[in-house]
Amino acid sequence: MALALVLAAGPLLIAPAIAAEEERAPPGLLAAVEGRPVAPALSLGALDGAPVALAADAPPTIVHFFATWCAPCRTELPALADFARRSGVRVLLVDVAEPADRIRRFFAEGTAGAAPGPVLLDQNRAAARGWGVSLLPASFVVISGRLALAYEGEVDWADPKTHAAIAAAAAPPQKNQPKEAQGEQTR
Amino acid sequence: MTTRRDLLKAGALAGLSAGAAALLPRAAFAQAAEARVFAPTVGNWRSFQITTTVEILKPAGKVQAWLPVASFSNPDWFKPGENTWTTNARSAKIVRDARSGADILHVAWAEGEPAPKVELVSRATTRDFAVDLTKPGKPTPLTAEDRRRNTAATDLIPTDGIVKATSDKIVAGKASELDKVGAIFQWIVENTYRNAATRGCGIGDIAALLKSGDLGGKCADLNALFVGLVRAQGIPARDVYGLRVVPSRFGYKSLGANSEIVTKAQHCRAEVFLSEFGWTPMDPADVRKVVLEEPPGKLALDDPKVVAARKALFGSWEGNWFAYNTAHDVALPGFDGPHLGFLMYPQAVTASGLLDCLDPDNFKYTIRAAEIAV
Structure with a gap:
């Protein structure tokens, strides 16, 4: 179900095929989930x-x-950690199908910086x-228990548009506002 | 159990002292230095012994280990031999994972054992093998069950979606099995690369690999991709997980074990079942290994060494390698954790969880290989 939802989000999925050795697609931007x-x-x-559960009323x-x-x-991880520090947005990391020992050593070695949040273990995928998730890394922004933004691939966490997208997605819905406030032109 | 005598080669070497026997691997390395065109043909049988030693450095709670043993058999080129072990464990026995068919030495220690240790000695006989793809024959067809097993999707090797779509595109216009498989082999050689930074032999998540567009990895990625693309055409194919044990006699440093210590020499190959030829050796991942690693390194596809390997590894390979199994989605007996994508490294679990099989120094395990007399 979630895959179909992410697919509906449009530009987040299939990266262009890369023929050249060790070339990678540039980081992308979170996209709204329809x-x-x-x-x-x-x-x-x-x-x-302790085990961690994502609650519907989580921030x-x-x-x-x-x-x-x-x-x-x-x-991506150091950039995500930096983003989390700057923005204060909560991060849950989910490691996919690796032994705990390997993950501990990975963060202890410090090449990817400190983990920006608890590391959850998805041992059986x-x-x-x-x-x-069909491709790693994959990021989802959950607002009030709902998928607001998503991207499969490396996100550009340093791009101001990323922060703006999350802030906009997290902003409470604005009802019964004057038309000017909704950005609609008045004559 | 193994004796020193077993390590002596037959014939001229049979009278050497144990000290001289220890020199055998070096002799093999010296022999391998002579470069030849890489072109394996059906060769003489050779016997190998691998010794896997596992010592759990930080035991805690209930400690168990699982070691792959040779359970693969193909009378054309690989015959598994006996397995013997010594251990201070409470129990140790060979167990077959019913679903995958892999034989596993399962070892369980009593809680509180301060220094869990097991040493497994496995033997097998193998030889260079080649299939003449210009001479079709009538091999015994696969059973329905073997065909089903070797065309099935696995957890990490789906045969639908992007794998099927990619495979169909590659084989477009090809009619025969051989032409289709040949097209897929050449596509792997031309579109993937060996990524030296990949840990171990790779993960083998082929749909993610294709979707990422970054087709880099090692044998468990590239040959799994090959197998998946072939299976997507309904043609039986299988990864064979194993270990390089001695140097290449063709002088290819990248295609052999260059030390008697083979702790990190795991390698998986592939076989494809062609109706007119039977199980046929294929190893496109090793072509990419030659490209990256054969001195001076980063060779062009038209380099003579690459050309020779590319030609040979479609239908033949060298018997300097020890096969464990063709298992996928392996359930470790006595362990309620996740299935393994494949079983090529020793595994162990303590109260802290599964140990990192790609970190032999901290696990800890070592693997040694030697050629032996039968």
Whole structure:
């Protein structure tokens, strides 16, 4: 279900084929998920701590699927951590199908910086499947229990548009405002 | 159990001392230095012994380990031998994963064992093998079950979606099995690359690989992609997971084990079942390994060494490699954790969870290989 939803979001998926060795697609921008469907359930054991569940009334949260073997993930994590520090947005990292020892060593080595949030363990890929993740890294922004933004691939967390997109998605809906406030032109 | 005598080669070497026997691997390395055109043909049988030693450095709670053993068999080129082990474990036995067919040495220690250790000695006999693809024959057809198993999707090797679409595009206009498989082999060689930064042999998540557009990886990625693309055409294919054990006799440093310590020499190959030829060796990932690693490195596709490997590895390979199994989605007996995509490395679990099989120094495990007399 989630995959179809993400597909509906349009430009987030299939990256252009890269023929040249070690060339990578440039980081992209989060895209709105059509219809803001309810986020799939997420309740997993954590790397070093109590199990974590994403509650429907949780504050805006970035759910970020990654793996230590994934090269763009390693590039993206420090940028995501920096974004989380600057913005204060909560981050849940979900490692896909790796032993805890490997993840601990990965963060201990420091090449990807400190983890910007709890690291959840999706050992059997069930969460990745439930969220329709077919490519790592994959990021979802969950607002009030609903999928607001998503991107499969490396997100450009340094781009101001990323912060603006999350801020706009998290802004409360504005009802019964004057037309001027809604940006509609008046004569 | 193994004795020193077993390590002595037959014939001229049979009278050497144990000390001289220890020199055998070096002799093999010296022999391998002579460069020849890479063109394996059906060769003489050779026997190998691999010794896998596992020591759990930080035991906690219930400790278990699972070691792959040779359970693959193809009378044309690989015959598994005996497995023996020594351990301080409470129990150790060979168990077959019913779904995948992989034989596994399952070891369980008593809680509180301060230094869990197991040493497994596995033997097998193998040889260079080649199929003459210009001479079709009438091999025994696969059973329905074997055909089903070797055309099926696995957890990480789907045969629909982007895999099927890519495969169909590659084989467009090709009619015969051989032409289709040839097109897929050449597509892998021309469109993927070996990524030296990939840990271990790769993960083998082929749909993600295709979707990313970044077709880099190692054998468990590139040969799994090959197998998936072939299976997507309904043609039986299988990854064979194993270990390089001795140097290449053709002088290709990249295609052999260049030390008796082969702890990180895991390698998976592929076989395709062609109706007129039977199971046929294929290894496009090793063509990309030659491109990247054969001295001086980063060779062009028209380099003579690459050309020779590209030609040979479509239908033949060298018997300097030890096969474990063709298993996917492996359920470790006595463990309620996730299935493994494949079983090529030793595995172990403690109260802290699965240990990192790609970190042999901290796990810890070592693997040694030697050629032996039968």
